[in-house]
Amino acid sequence: xxxxxxxxxxxxxxxxxxxxxxxxxxxxxxxxxxxxxxxxxxxxxxxxxxxxxxxxxxxxxxxxxxxxxxxxxxxxxxxxxxxxxxxxxxxxxxxxxxxxxxxxxxxxxxxxxxxxxxxxxxxxxxxxxxxxxxxxxxxxxxxxxxxxxxxxxxxxxxxxxxxxxxxxxxxxxxxxxxxxxxxxxxxxxxxxxxxxxxxxxxxxxxxxxxxxxxxxxxxxxxxxxxxxxxxxxxxxxxxxxxxxxxxxxxxxxxxxxxxxxxxxxxxxxx
Amino acid sequence: xxxxxxxxxxxxxxxxxxxxxxxxxxxxxxxxxxxxxxxxxxxxxxxxxxxxxxxxxxxxxxxxxxxxxxxxxxxxxxxxxxxxxxxxxxxxxxxxxxxxxxxxxxxxxxxxxxxxxxxxxxxxxxxxxxxxxxxxxxxxxxxxxxxxxxxxxxxxxxxxxxxxxxxxxxxxxxxxxxxxxxxxxxxxxxxxxxxxxxxxxxxxxxxxxxxxxxxxxxxxxxxxxxxxxxxxxxxxxxxxxxxxxxxxxxxxxxxxxxxxxxxx
Numbered sequence: 001x002x003x004x005x006x007x008x009x010x011x012x013x014x015x016x017x018x019x020x021x022x023x024x025x026x027x028x029x030x031x032x033x034x035x036x037x038x039x040x041x042x043x044x045x046x047x048x049x050x051x052x053x054x055x056x057x058x059x060x061x062x063x064x065x066x067x068x069x070x071x072x073x074x075x076x077x078x079x080x081x082x083x084x085x086x087x088x089x090x091x092x093x094x095x096x097x098x099x100x101x102x103x104x105x106x107x108x109x110x111x112x113x114x115x116x117x118x119x120x121x122x123x124x125x126x127x128x129x130x131x132x133x134x135x136x137x138x139x140x141x142x143x144x145x146x147x148x149x150x151x152x153x154x155x156x157x158x159x160x161x162x163x164x165x166x167x168x169x170x171x172x173x174x175x176x177x178x179x180x181x182x183x184x185x186x187x188x189x190x191x192x193x194x195x196x197x198x199x200x201x202x203x204x205x206x207x208x209x210x211x212x213x214x215x216x217x218x219x220x221x222x223x224x225x226x227x228x229x230x231x232x233x234x235x236x237x238x239x240x241x242x243x244x245x246x247x248x249x250x251x252x253x254x255x256x257x258x259x260x261x262x263x264x265x266x267x268x269x270x
Numbered sequence: 271x272x273x274x275x276x277x278x279x280x281x282x283x284x285x286x287x288x289x290x291x292x293x294x295x296x297x298x299x300x301x302x303x304x305x306x307x308x309x310x311x312x313x314x315x316x317x318x319x320x321x322x323x324x325x326x327x328x329x330x331x332x333x334x335x336x337x338x339x340x341x342x343x344x345x346x347x348x349x350x351x352x353x354x355x356x357x358x359x360x361x362x363x364x365x366x367x368x369x370x371x372x373x374x375x376x377x378x379x380x381x382x383x384x385x386x387x388x389x390x391x392x393x394x395x396x397x398x399x400x401x402x403x404x405x406x407x408x409x410x411x412x413x414x415x416x417x418x419x420x421x422x423x424x425x426x427x428x429x430x431x432x433x434x435x436x437x438x439x440x441x442x443x444x445x446x447x448x449x450x451x452x453x454x455x456x457x458x459x460x461x462x463x464x465x466x467x468x469x470x471x472x473x474x475x476x477x478x479x480x481x482x483x484x485x486x487x488x489x490x491x492x493x494x495x496x497x498x499x500x501x502x503x504x505x506x507x508x509x510x511x512x513x514x515x516x517x518x519x520x521x522x523x524x525x526x527x528x529x530x531x532x533x534x
Contacts, residue, residue, distance in 0.1 A: 016532070023351065024351060024352070024355050027347075027348040027351045027352050028352055030348065031345065031348040031349065031352065031409060032345070032408075032409060033408065033409045033410050033413065034405075034406070034408055034410055035410075037405045037406065037408075037410050038405075038410065040405070041404070041405060041414075044404045044405065045404065048400075048403070048404055065305075066304070066305040067305065068305070069299075069304055069305035069306065070305040070306065070307070072299065073298075073299035073300070073305065073306040073307045074307055076295065076296065076299045077296070077299055077300070077307055077309075080296065111516070111520070112516065114479075114519070115479075115512060115513075115515050115516030115519055115520075116512055116516075117479070117482040117483050117493075117496075117512075117515075118483070119483050119486060120496075120500070120508070120512065123500060124321055124324045124325065124328075125321065127317070127320035127321055127323075127324055128313065128314060128317045128318055128320050128321040129310060129313045129314060129317070130313065132307075132308065132310065133306075133307040133308070134307050134308060134309060134310045134313075136307075137307050203391075203393045203394070204393070206393035206395060206396055207393060207394075207395045207483060210395055210399075210486060210487065211486075217393065217395070217396065220396055220399070221396075221399055221487075224399050224400060224403055227403075232400070236392065236396075239391065239392065239393070239396070240388055240391045240392060243390075243391035243392075244387055244388075244391050247387070247391065
């Protein structure tokens, strides 16, 4: 009879978790936070929650809906701009498509764009296009390129090589492989990412409202500064409902793109 | 005998409808009368030099400013870590309650999911603005914002991943007579831990990025300094801060990739 092998040592795992806990505890100990404020938070949340949602002021609803559509428009146009630029650039940055110098150059540019906060991009654009929603849409388009292009080249690189090899074997060049092998295989994922960009932009457009690009975010920030809690409550309800609506519709379309049509009349589980 | 090629499926009518819908939506978003965006490309052609000047100024970082950024940057990293860890702790039970295989009880699952969706649909800077009004200026509203944001991301993504997987081991545990709590504790949790770890690290990366903007509304960290220098038109300092954020984000990405390989 063979003896059971000795259980693997748990020492490294223990040391790692001890080190991680030490880092976290040090962070908590050395961060200059007014922890006592946390104790007052439930009472404050209750008080302001009652002010906001106890009796929301509905007379500014038409204005709120107008601004919400402005936010959605910024998000939509920003997503279009972002996708139109990042798909070709992302494809060029994928391994095996463009030359190496172009690939690393483009990836560097994407990394820099990812590190620059959207607000900074918006503040630079303000000097060109002014305090308009157009600035917001442009800022969303440019700020999104970093991540969107990264997703694009990661998608292309994770594709199966088989189809591209088949095109090459049939005598096609790089452009032919891109058009007939990589593009159709990557299209559903890229479309789904494009819709996801739209959903992200909806949230981001509120941020741009704070620097004056317009939209429901700006209105919300203004009324928070005016301490008009009834209107803030109404705006929050509008933002939450609008975002959830967009998420639901866009999510349903994304699932339809990625998983295909539901089978009709052939579902055996029923 | 020759084999007949099957006819090509007719997909162009559907493509046409989809394209028309997209074009219609785009047109609606360009109508200023109903709140759409007024496309003003002429102003770019007219004023692009202003932006180019700003970019040129940004391209000349003044590294002498670097020592003044250490303390706020450290505060940002601390906020990011504490927010991510607190969210990680809270996200475990919430996620297991929000996924069908680990919580077959429909009413409680729907409640948890609805709450998470509501939390997710409020933009992070809106949380920060309101929390600054509630608890005052400082790192605390920033921390709470990161915490709420991370919970939304982690619970949503992990519970959807659990939902879409098959879970034969949970069936086995039920056949062996385990309660749902026992099965979750002994099987579902260790099985899904890599999924969790992935999203926790992702939340940490996002936190550093977000805290760059939280300072604008007074929620602490490097963003406050960034906003202040921008207000003084000190673009050489601003670009130092942006470069520093870039370095920290890349460091955290490298570190979390290392941890990911170790954990999964």
